[in-house]
Amino acid sequence: MISKETIDKVFDAARVEEVLGDFVQLKKSGSNFKGLSPFSDERTPSFMVSPVKQIWKDFSSGKGGNVVAFLMEHEHYTYPEAIKYLAKKYNIEVEETEQTNEAKEKASERESMYLVSEFAQKNFQNNLKTTEPGKAIGGTYFKERGFTRETIDKFKLGYSLDEWDAFTKEALGKGYQLEFLEKTGLTIIKKKEGTTEKRMFDRFKGRVMFPIHSMSGRVLGFGGRILTNDKKAAKYLNSPESDIYHKSKVLYGIYHAKQAIAKQDNCYLVEGYTDVIQFHQSGIENVVASSGTALTSEQIRLINRLTKNITVLFDGDAAGLRASLRGIDLILEQGMNVKVCTFPEGQDPDSFARAHTDSELKEFLDQNATDFIRFKASLLVKDAKNDPIKKADTIREIVNSIYKIPDRIQREVYVQECSRIMDISEDVLYNTLAQLGNKEVAEANKKHKEEQKKNTFNVVKDAESTASGKINQLDELEKAIIGILLFHGDKTETFNDVVLEEDEEGNMIENEVKVDMKVYEKIFLDLQTDEIEFANTDFNEIYNILIECFNVEGALKMDDFLQKLSFKQNAVVVDILMNEEKYALSNWESKDILVKDKDMSVRLLVFQTISMLRLKLLNMLVDSIHEAIGANNNASMDQMEDIKNYWSLRKILSDRFGLVTNTTFYN
Template identity: 45%
Template sequence: MIDQATIDRILDAAQIVDVVSEFVTLRKRGVNFVGLCPFHNEKTPSFSVSPAKGLCKCFSCGKGGNVVHFIMEHEQMSYYEALKYLAKKYNIEIKERELTNEERQAQSTRESMFIVNNFARDYFQNILKNHVDGRSIGMAYLRQRGFRDDIIEKFQVGYCTDSHDSLAQEALRLGYKKEFLVKTGVCYETDDHRLRDRFWGRIIFPVHTLSGKVVAFGGRVLSTQTKGIKVKYVNSPESEIYHKSSELYGIFFAKQAIVKQDRCFLVEGYTDVISMHQAGVENVVSSSGTALTPGQIRLIHRFTNNITVLYDGDVAGIKASLRGIDMLLEEGMNIKVCLLPDGEDPDSFARKHNSEGFQNFIRDHESDFIRFKTNLLMEDAGKDPIKRAELISDIVRSISVIPEAIVRDVYIKECSQQLRIEEKLLVAEVAKLREAQAAKANRPMLNPSPTNEPGQPASPNTASEGGTPPPYDAPMPEEVYESFIPQEGKEGQEFYKFERLILQTVIRYGERIMCNVKDEEGNEVPVRVLEYVISDLKGDELSFHNPQHRQILSEAAAHLYDNGFKAERYFLSHPDPTISKLCVDLINVRYQLSKYHSKTQKIVTDEERLYELVPMLMVNFKYAIVTEELKHLLYALQDPALANNNEKCDSLMKRYNSLREVQSLMAKRLGDRVVLR
């Protein structure tokens, strides 16, 4: 772990204009610099870099942050990888904490395994290029498949001769340990303790991690002259550095293209990926012939929400992969499916088309996954009622895992028409499955079905049970908070907006003095913005609902009286990248008043009016919470079950009337709100 002092030195040294200029052509505009956004295609510059603040921001796609966030996004690195990248660029020594003996041993083992894999990659490449069998068999095969030399070099493709121990003997001769040759799976040990090559007689495809390290190999048999080979593909076994459920072939070479295109193509084999790259389509990865796993899905989801699965005409193979596609739906991804012409796979099809032709075909022939799955299964079902019932159950299961209620609703309507079955029945089945999924996960249901029955609350809330707002040390349950987050077209939840505004003020001015108050002895005592916010929240037993907001407020409070503490600086260099990124989002401002306005009139800044701005934000925050709770109390009071529970009904009414009084008082203080009774 990198200590905070080192992080601060890196951020002090790294000039954002200098770093961004390596990837984007910048032009000075006023006090800032602008250029074409590197994260999406655009013709008009909307990417702004502020050297004064050390921040960048695209005001079209919204991506940006400080210099570390830019490197993370552009190079698809982790937070610590980006810090190390910048430290190397500016010649800053990184001091990490002392490792335990166990951690040091584990790190040494991992590093040794990566070193062995690098040796094996170089060995295979050398055999392909310089060995007689490599040139006459391996390279001849690759060129027969139409692969260019630059593509072969890019993907570090190699070859292993049909000698069963040539790599093993060379590795031992050079001093590589038998232990790590076996651990990586490059070699295996026979019963009589001899060391043998795992990939003999095969063309070799190295598998790279997200950061470009060789973590495994895939070997494909390619010649009938090689005797005794029965299995077409051999892959590295699982190891301390390789977990096939978490890796995707080609992700290292595709990550930037996926981000820029905001879409990922998913194929099956190694050569599918390589051929598509050669055709100019680089946003492609392969599951390497295995079913998709949650780890692989999360890896894709880091870069895009949109995925297109490319299939050849193998119906059996398509059906076998449907479960993996359902997992993509469950992750909330937008999935398209494209069926290639008969007799074609992504490899052969890409070799016959350039990038434009390939993309045009996909655009013209891709289909939404639910429609594709429905059509595919309907062909099997025919008029058989049992098979049709199974088909409907299968489609309903797929729809039920989609997290977005509106998307589920659209699919239900379409499937109702396509399958000729009543929409109400599909709604009920989807709701039943979602309730079962929620119960299995041991969590409360949110939006159990696309539509709510009259009188039902849209989502649960502690207020609907007649409770009080959550105390400062017992924040609103996470599930309830999530149901409050504002969404497009969704009413209410203004408290979330004011919560962000308060936090924005805390980050910008938390350590500033906003006013003076007199103590019991009549002495004037300065009050800082952060002190006021915390005291005001505790006085009404309230807290921020977002867990990250709570963390920021808590850490700011802990450091408030530290010498030289500045909230903005502290959180911009926070070791948790989600916190530092949130800080960037909160302090970024797109527009600034020109100097013309300050010449003609006195402009009062937020900092100059903190004494009135902060209390007003706090009142607005509380007003929005009270309004939200009143709305949920009304939902609860409409429940027909209350007719037989007078005690609970009276409790809810008492709570409702009390909050109405509070709301009226707040409205008077705010001055521009009218509360209708």
């Protein structure tokens, strides 16, 4: 358990804009910051961060919360892990009790896989530094690559001993479970033929190791390079897909590069581990690798959160260049700006960086990075030469790429550039683009019709859902009360209250009196008097926690409050906090709830919101009686009396607080 003192220090020190800025490129927007959602694919920023309130809201996915909630959502951290991450970031010492064996057993499967991977990284790193084979074989290899000790430590490079089960035995001896060693792919288990006996093998036996980190620095998997000339073994071997490692969603080096990418507003994209490491050693840190796999949309979106600009670096292999054109089209589809830089034939980013000084490398990149259309045109024109048919195919291929660009102005600029380079009229290029558009529209219409056939039975369901939109009035009113408590709960207001007093003749009469009290006290007393409990269970839980916080502290400490909520409840609260105007009474008309006065104080806001809640509940009571009466309309005397009383109460409330309602009562 992490001590409360440590948690309090973390929340005091952590700034939501600083922490989230490590994962999302944020730009100032008034008093807030905006960025692209890290949870969905979007081109227009809908991710909002509020430094004042120390919360964030992702309007595309509906997620939101404080800084810890972000780490738990984005990095899949447990609560303690998120606190430890922040403590490390802000140099806060973590005070905690020793974790018991029972607590370890209860750790989630996913967390167990992270722990096994972390142990493996330390084990391989230790082998490299302290064992004779590690120093002689792994150390020599890294030295030949020109890697310094600082670079090796930075990227946590290591060595897996050339023994069948050295790592597995070490892990089991330290208490790690074989189940998770197998699930992470670190250990391979095979059965002996004709027996139930199992044999265990280290997957990365005799390889130098490259840990693959998430954007937050967690070890997801490994890449291992063999150092012998064994033709049967793969030169590079990666961890298999697992619950924590998805090759298509990971970029090697993103953890070490993210800040430099955002700062430089550009990302260099290379192919291999050593390319990334060598560039870092040369002072160029805004570089990541696709780790030898075909570039995917998920990988591009990782970069897109940090910058709109990618420079793709290719070696001089012509065949490899052709194969990489598809990756450029994928980048264009994401609305990003693409440049391409090719190295001289026979060289790759790693070898070129080793053969040149840091300044020469930077100068080469600056001078040779060219726009994608010039690169693609020059590459394809070489193949076409003087063949008109091949030239036509080349132009179509370039137009296909231009068509993938979502920005119309940028698309037009590229059309003009293509026209100039390929010596063809812009009209022909625009006509070709239009044909592509028509084809896409036709395909989309066909797909839409097919979907309509499949979803025929959903029409009635959709109609019912539209017709039942008004049933959300109660949710909106309950949410509005939570909003009042969040924004005004600790304010003291002068409320008009009605008390029953006895006159001189002994009759009970209503008198208005003025009472000074906190907003949260007034709301609590009113709801208690009417014995009103929120219908929505999440809202009810949030309300009770709010009242408890106010009663204990006298004011709302947002960090403490948010820590007590579930993820779902957290999202509700953040939605209210980031949409202050959404629950103002000036918007009740959209909910079929009408008010007379829109220029209202907090006092009137409280009165009218609670009164509208009462009215809504009264309407629902009458509805339930009407349903009980049924179609034959045979109401009992008690039922008629109840309806009459509810009607009278409704009229009193409406007159007292100046309310009007569209909802019909039964007479």
